[in-house]
Amino acid sequence: MTEQSKTNEELRCIGCGAIIQSEDPNEPGYTPAAAVKKGLVNNELYCQRCFRLRHYNEIAPVSLTDDDFLQLLNHIREANALIVYVVDIFDFNGSLIPGLHRFVGNNPVLLVGNKEDLLPHSLRRTKLRDWIRQQANVAGIRPIDTLLVSAKKNHQIEELLNTIEKYRQHRDVYVVGVTNVGKSTLINQIIKQRTGVKDLITTSRFPGTTLDKIEIPLDDGQELIDTPGIIHQHQMAHVLPAQDLKLVAPQKEIKPRTYQLSDGQTIFMGGIARFDYLKGPKVGVVAYFDNNLQLHRTKFSNADTFYEKHLGDLLTPPTKTTKGQIPSLERFEFSTDEKTDLVYEGLGWITVPAGIAVAGWAPQGVRVLTRRAMI
Incomplete structure (x- = not known):
């Protein structure tokens, strides 16, 4: 064991709890030796990752599984x-x-x-x-x-x-x-x-x-x-690039958005999720997503063409620079027997009435599921 690692053996980052080490920049707790000394003097010992996160909101990947x-x-x-x-x-x-x-x-x-x-x-x-x-x-x-x-x-x-x-x-x-x-x-x-x-x-x-x-x-x-x-792993945060995540993570009170839908209509949540009303009478549905996330309604028969044409501009996120980084949308179909939330994990939900058939689409790896309505 080197002298440096002996010095750092019991030291931990006060930001994330990782054991401080000055040997491998790719491992948790890495801090240059000079920064360790400075941190001890100031009684503010952060690893390099947490220092960058605190001062620049810059996140670095780590090797923990x-x-x-x-x-x-x-x-x-x-x-x-x-x-x-x-x-x-x-x-x-x-x-x-x-x-x-x-x-x-x-x-x-x-x-x-x-x-x-x-x-x-x-x-x-x-x-x-x-x-x-x-x-x-x-x-x-x-x-x-x-x-x-x-x-x-x-x-x-x-x-x-x-x-x-x-x-x-x-x-x-x-x-x-x-x-x-x-x-x-x-x-x-x-x-x-x-x-x-x-x-x-x-x-x-x-x-x-x-x-x-x-x-x-x-x-x-x-x-x-x-x-x-x-x-x-099924949260939206794990598939969206950082700049897109900023556009869908709510920071203040959600304003519900209500839509009167006939079957055969689709609502896009930006370009990262989709709701299809498949079968049932004319109904009202209520969408609960970040206020800045743009929702667009179109006909189900035209939805695929609409998506391909507008992804990255009208349908954002993703942006034109990040749309190649998001997995393709995967479809989940449900029938409801009570007032139900159709949930897009980490993004929001749409509340729908009983007795209809719907489908939800989300990037591969993000779960879409149903639950008893919250509201």
Whole structure:
């Protein structure tokens, strides 16, 4: 072992939790030796990746695999802890961790729905809280309590802290979630509430910002532990180039858009998703997507020609420079027997009535599915 690696052996990036090393620029935690010394002096030791992310919003790929992330969480099962499970309300289905019970063991789970500020104010929060609890039950998760918060708006964070204290009973707290649910933003708000320090942990709209667990001491000697976000490969964030992702990731309250459709009509969501009304009477459907995402209605019979002609200009994203980087659209067909959300994971959803046949298209690798209507 070199002298440098001995020096860095126990040092961790305060932004993502990766072990600091100065030997391989392509591995997590890389930091030039001079930057390590400077970071120690200033008490702000970030890896090069987090430094670039903080100052330039520049994300660098890392070599961690899905198995690496899951392995980092496996020890939770053996711990005696409260599990704070953070989901993105706007992308609830894409927030679910497959087989979460394998990680939590007998530990209690507190379900936290983040980004509630993105949903219309007209939606009653008690109804929304019941809805996400019921959806969690369907996924096999039985939370001891359910809270709605907005980490970005600092909404209900104090209530969350009080609820954590109520249930943790002098145990450690593990915060878990998939990438892009706003988990690190939430941790930053908790740190700010308790210490006044802003934006300690690096955050981004891109997947995989936190690379290893980050341990934050609590008053009684226990720890609040921010675990790495599990990569959910079926989210839109994993197929869109960074410049296109900026155009579809909601940053403020969604304004629902209503369409009166006859069967045989199509709605394009930019050039990255498509909705076909296949069979049924004239109905109203409601679309919930980022306000900046352009929606275009056309006839089903003309949809393929329309798509080929306008992809990259009228139908954006993608742009003309990125349209070759997005996989071709894959079709999923459904029939409804109740009021239903047709969900495009990581993008949004369209609420449709019972008794009709529809199809949803998304880039290959992104799931389209149905669920009981949220609204």
